[in-house]
Amino acid sequence: xxxxxxxxxxxxxxxxxxxxxxxxxxxxxxxxxxxxxxxxxxxxxxxxxxxxxxxxxxxxxxxxxxxxxxxxxxxxxxxxxxxxxxxxxxxxxxxxxxxxxxxxxxxxxxxxxxxxxxxxxxxxxxxxxxxxxxxxxxxxxxxxxxxxxxxxxxxxxxxxxxxxxxxxxxxxxxxxxxxxxxxxxxxxxxxxxxxxxxxxxxxxxxxxxxxxxxxxxxxxxxxxxxxxxxxxxxxxxxxxxxxxxxxxxxxxxxxxxxxxxxxxxxxxxxxxxxxxxxxxxxxxxxxxxxxxxxxxxxxxxxxxxxxxxxxxxxxxxxxxxxxxxxxxxxxxxxxxxxxxxxxxxxxxxxxxxxxxxxxxxxxxxxxxxxxxxxxxxxxxxxxxxxxxxxxxxxxxxxxxxxxxxxxxxxxxxxxxxxxxxxxxxxxxxxxxxxxxxxxxxxxxxxxxxxxxxxxxxxxxxxxxxxxxxxxxxxxxxxxxxxxxxxxxxxxxxxxxxxxxxxxxxxxxxxxxxxxxxxxxxxxxxxxxxxxxxxxxxxxxxxxxxxxxxxxxxxxxxxxxxxxxxxxxxxxxxxxxxxxxxxxxxxxxxxxxxxxxxxxxxxxxxxxxxxxxxxxxxxxxxxxxxxxxxxxx
Amino acid sequence: xxxxxxxxxxxxxxxxxxxxxxxxxxxxxxxxxxxxxxxxxxxxxxxxxxxxxxxxxxxxxxxxxxxxxxxxxxxxxxxxxxxxxxxxxxx
Numbered sequence: 001x002x003x004x005x006x007x008x009x010x011x012x013x014x015x016x017x018x019x020x021x022x023x024x025x026x027x028x029x030x031x032x033x034x035x036x037x038x039x040x041x042x043x044x045x046x047x048x049x050x051x052x053x054x055x056x057x058x059x060x061x062x063x064x065x066x067x068x069x070x071x072x073x074x075x076x077x078x079x080x081x082x083x084x085x086x087x088x089x090x091x092x093x094x095x096x097x098x099x100x101x102x103x104x105x106x107x108x109x110x111x112x113x114x115x116x117x118x119x120x121x122x123x124x125x126x127x128x129x130x131x132x133x134x135x136x137x138x139x140x141x142x143x144x145x146x147x148x149x150x151x152x153x154x155x156x157x158x159x160x161x162x163x164x165x166x167x168x169x170x171x172x173x174x175x176x177x178x179x180x181x182x183x184x185x186x187x188x189x190x191x192x193x194x195x196x197x198x199x200x201x202x203x204x205x206x207x208x209x210x211x212x213x214x215x216x217x218x219x220x221x222x223x224x225x226x227x228x229x230x231x232x233x234x235x236x237x238x239x240x241x242x243x244x245x246x247x248x249x250x251x252x253x254x255x256x257x258x259x260x261x262x263x264x265x266x267x268x269x270x271x272x273x274x275x276x277x278x279x280x281x282x283x284x285x286x287x288x289x290x291x292x293x294x295x296x297x298x299x300x301x302x303x304x305x306x307x308x309x310x311x312x313x314x315x316x317x318x319x320x321x322x323x324x325x326x327x328x329x330x331x332x333x334x335x336x337x338x339x340x341x342x343x344x345x346x347x348x349x350x351x352x353x354x355x356x357x358x359x360x361x362x363x364x365x366x367x368x369x370x371x372x373x374x375x376x377x378x379x380x381x382x383x384x385x386x387x388x389x390x391x392x393x394x395x396x397x398x399x400x401x402x403x404x405x406x407x408x409x410x411x412x413x414x415x416x417x418x419x420x421x422x423x424x425x426x427x428x429x430x431x432x433x434x435x436x437x438x439x440x441x442x443x444x445x446x447x448x449x450x451x452x453x454x455x456x457x458x459x460x461x462x463x464x465x466x467x468x469x470x471x472x473x474x475x476x477x478x479x480x481x482x483x484x485x486x487x488x489x490x491x492x493x494x495x496x497x498x499x500x501x502x503x504x505x506x507x508x509x510x511x512x513x514x515x516x517x518x519x520x521x522x523x524x525x526x527x528x529x530x531x532x533x534x535x536x537x538x539x540x541x542x543x544x545x546x547x548x549x550x551x552x553x554x555x556x557x558x559x560x561x562x563x564x565x566x567x568x569x570x571x572x573x574x575x576x577x578x579x580x581x582x583x584x585x586x587x588x589x590x591x592x593x594x595x596x597x598x599x600x601x602x603x604x605x606x607x608x609x610x611x612x613x614x615x616x617x618x619x620x621x622x623x624x625x626x627x628x629x630x631x632x
Numbered sequence: 633x634x635x636x637x638x639x640x641x642x643x644x645x646x647x648x649x650x651x652x653x654x655x656x657x658x659x660x661x662x663x664x665x666x667x668x669x670x671x672x673x674x675x676x677x678x679x680x681x682x683x684x685x686x687x688x689x690x691x692x693x694x695x696x697x698x699x700x701x702x703x704x705x706x707x708x709x710x711x712x713x714x715x716x717x718x719x720x721x722x723x
Contacts (some may be wrong), residue, residue, distance in 0.1 A: 068679075068690050068694075072694075074694075075668070075694050075697050078697070078698050078701055079661070079665050081705075082657075082658060082661045082662075082701055082705075083658065085654075086658040086708065087658055090651075090654075091647075091651070094647070320687060321686065323691050324687055327680070327686075360680070362680065362688055363677075363688060363689075363690040364672045364676060364690065370673055371676050377673050380669075380672070380673065381669060381673065384665075408712070408713075408716060412709060415705045415706065415708075415709050418701055419705075422698040422699070422702050426698060557655075
């Protein structure tokens with residue numbers, strides 16, 4: 001049934017696309033939906049564009065694994081709309097035609113601006129495409145049982161078909177439907193989570209038997225570890241930083257345990273683990289990996305306000321009570337950490353238990369080290385700055401201002417978007433926490449938390465939520481590819497190179513550009529498998545805020561801004577943000593290098609690249625005042 | 633070539649007024665957002681204090697930022713709408 005619902009959804013999206021294809025002939029229709037979309041529809045379509053895989057999959061996943069720290073993304077993403085509404089919406093509408101480059105270039109008609117703004121649009125769109133494609137691969141893996149790369153290729157192919165047929169009109173209506181369904185079904189899942197309540201023995205509504213992880217008592221005798229349960233024999237141990245992991249054997253099956261020394265007593269806690277053997281074979285929890293033998297879903301509550309067992313179950317709870325219970329220091333939440341170790345030639349990945357008290361889970365600190373070193377604090381500040389300033393600089397969001405007929409409609413559609421997006425972000429808190437308390441988390445990737453939570457309520461909800469998430473990816477990727485193709489066909493080919501395209505040629509060039517960008521997105525989606533999609537989007541925000549926002553703000557508010565200043569600012573923001581990301585600890589880790597040796601200590605570049613871009617704009621503008629004045 | 637908006641907007645007599653109140657409302661929101669970030673960085677433990685209906689400061693402030701964004705947006709739209717209507721009548 002899941003596959004049938006999913007395929008119906010995709011077919012409906014494609015059908016809509018072909019329907020509008022028959023109506024789209026002009027460049028205005030392709031890139032800006034003819035400028036005739038109703039503001040209410042456009043507002044929800046804004047929400048559809050914006051609530052991408054990062055919001056739905058990434059934020060829910062991060063809340064599920066890092067608690068309140070994931071919700072910080074929700075707050076930052078929503079706050080960014082304030083910049084969009086109060087500062088950018090109406091001027092962008094007034095100045096532009098199809099693309100953000102038009103708006104920047106409206107005053108100057110500069111080839112430099114056309115070139116660099118178009119490149120920036122392309123780069124930001126590609127950066128933003130990566131997490132969407134990663135999300136697509138993650139989604140179809142459990143749903144259709146196909147590997148990650150196949151999922152990415154499938155999404156890429158469908159999106160290229162959509163974009164190459166109808167452009168902005170179909171994308172707008174797909175986003176409108178998807179945006180509305182996303183909010184409605186997220187509300188349904190949230191109500192279901194609250195109705196089910198909290199328990200320390202989650203069984204996913206009776207679908208998956210509750211699994212109680214074991215703890216074994218042990219003691220040291222003459223330096224050797226001896227277990228009280230004689231069924232287990234110690235086969236070795238591996239120290240990892242301050243901890244020790246012990247290999248035990250029971251009935252011929254080897255398992256890995258986390259050693260805990262407390263109050264003079266030794267306990268061994270059961271873990272989950274994967275072993276990659278030298279011959280390439282893989283073991284999961286001691287047995288060969290197969291479709292049946294996969295890692296168990298993680299999460300659950302150790303205690304609820306100090307209580308465990310049947311008496312701890314709450315039954316249905318209200319929305320405030322739910323958060324209040326989870327914020328209690330006596331509520332303990334089961335999370336896990338990933339530990340990699342070597343056992344001879346075997347590479348072992350251990351998913352070790354890590355219990356967190358509610359008061360720590362429900363405030364910042366688990367992922368972002370707000371109590372850590374000055375560099376860690378700076379990294380947090382940098383992220384919050386980029387999220388705040390990034391929204392108003394995203395090309396696929398900016399082009400949506402050209403789909404409505406007036407400035408007032410641009411403003412009103414932004415407000416509709418804020419209402420829909422804000423409401424959805426409140427729901428992410430409940431869905432993320434719902435996933436962890438219901439033990440519905442995939443230990444390998446947190447990106448699937450929301451769909452897996454939906455599965456605990458039945459196959460139908462899982463299929464619908466997965467289909468919506470898939471449509472989310474389709475819609476956002478379509479919008480991004482249109483933005484990128486507009487940059488190539490309209491800004492670069494037509495206006496920068498002055499190839500003198502007519503309307504038909506411009507649309508054709510846009511479609512070819514869409515195809516090429518789509519192929520690039522597919523390749524990057526495969527390359528970045530496994531990274532949290534919200535983190536990746538945070539990086540895209542940083543690049544957008546650094547490259548585009550200083551120009552947008554200064555052109556509106558500083559009369560001395562010059563064309564050369566804008567071009568220099570875009571290049572500086574883009575190059576510095578990407579450069580800092582490439583040498584950050586996260587990227588070092590991704591490419592198998594030691595993160596501690598990364599030359600840039602920050603994961604989020606915004607705190608350096610955004611002010612730098614502003615400074616360069618001011619300096620170059622001041623330096624080129626006379627030249628431009630005399631040239632004029 | 634064909635370089636005009638996809639939909640013609642026409643001159644906007646309220647543009648300056650809207651820009652002015654937009655900037656002030658932006659600064660107000662930015663100040664509150666900055667306060668939120670500052671508390672997280674300087675006094676992170678404040679965030680786990682219960683402040684309202686059993687909810688801690690982190691949740692109340694976080695939800696508050698979302699709700700306040702919508703309230704400010706509605707006020708802004710109302711003020712812009714009145715000014716645009718006045719300008720239309722004046723014409």
